[in-house]
Amino acid sequence: MNKLVSAFLIGGVFGLGIAVSGMINPAKVLNFFDIAGTWDPSLIFVMGGGLAIAFAGYRLVFRRREAPVFEPAFALPTKRAIDAELVGGAAVFGIGWGIAGFCPGGAIPALGLGYSATLIFVAAVIAGIIVARFARTRLVQPAAT
Amino acid sequence: MTDFTPFQSLLGGALIGLSAVLLMALHGRIAGMTGILTGVIPPLSPEWRWRAAFLAGAVAAPLLYQAVGGHIAFSVPVPTLALVGGGFLVGIGVHFGGGCPSGHGICGMARLSPPSVIAVATFMITAFATVFIVRHVIGG
Structure with missing residues (x-):
């Protein structure tokens, strides 16, 4: 099978999972975070189902295979430090998630449903990533200006 | 109100986990939406090509699911300004934090990566706090 067809189909499994699980729905995500109000604990089950399969599946993959099917090697994220950048970034992400009710993994599949709200959110995320990328380059390499 | 859907959510979560396993087995990559986007x-x-293909599949799937009669509940209970502001913060945050719920929450936690566990704990706390403040302090 072609590599791009494979990536398309795996993306499809992801998008289907997001849709079926309810992660696609900002109202549901916000209700998950609203314990003091209209609490909907469903998202605990999304996390539980996803983690159980990924935990067991990753172990199976790494035990059975030296390398992935389409690439010469597994590309795992290099160990990064638990620093202010990681914690601060995660904190800011959580605030944005709590304000909008969308996360990137929920919003991209939601684009398929054709609502302008999703498009506005995704455009804002892309703008944020571009600004952050620019800011980080300036902070890390101030001499480059 | 939204309906409590433990079975659909568990099934959907399992599919998200399955896509993470398949992407690792076939492409050797982490299925984190931040990195892919x-x-x-x-x-x-x-490596933008496989990422674009993954994104296209992710967008197409809910559409296809609806076309074969699947029901997808969807409602955006916040104003446009919240989508713009929240989205911008999400973009800034995932860039510096190095991931979102798919990358850190599923892939990273499944690998028992300490930075991912810390990132998930952090963003869950701030998301709970933000919703509490928005709905019960400002909105209450």
Whole structure:
């Protein structure tokens, strides 16, 4: 099978999972975070189902295979430090998630449903990533200006 | 109100986990939406093609699911300004934090990566706090 067809189909499994699980729905995500109000604990089950399969599946993959099917090697994220950048970034992400009710993994599949709200959110995320990328380059390499 | 859907959510979560396992087994990559999305924002990553294909599949699937009669509940209970402001913060945050619920929450936690566990704990706390403040302090 072609590599791009494979990536398309795996993306499809992801998008289907997001849709079926309810992660696609900002109202549901916000209700998950609203314990003091209209609490909907469903998202605990999304996390539980996803983690159980990924935990067991990753172990199976790494035990059975030296390398992935389409690439010469597994590309795992290099160990990064638990620093202010990681914690601060995660904190800011959580605030944005709590304000909008969308996360990137929920919003991209939601684009398929054709609502302008999703498009506005995704455009804002892309703008944020571009600004952050620019800011980080300036902070890390101030001499480059 | 939204309905409590433990079975659909468990099934959907399992599918998200399955896509993470398949992407690792076939492509050797982490199924984190932050990394995949960032790779198709110019300047393009050298690996933008599989990422674009993954994104296209992710967008197409809910559409296809609806076409075969599946019901997808969807409602955006916040004003446009919240989508713009919240989205911008999400973009800033995932870039510096190095991931979102798919990358850190599923893939990273499944690998028992300490930075991912810390990132997930952090963003869950701030998301709970934000919703509490928005709905019960400001809105209450």
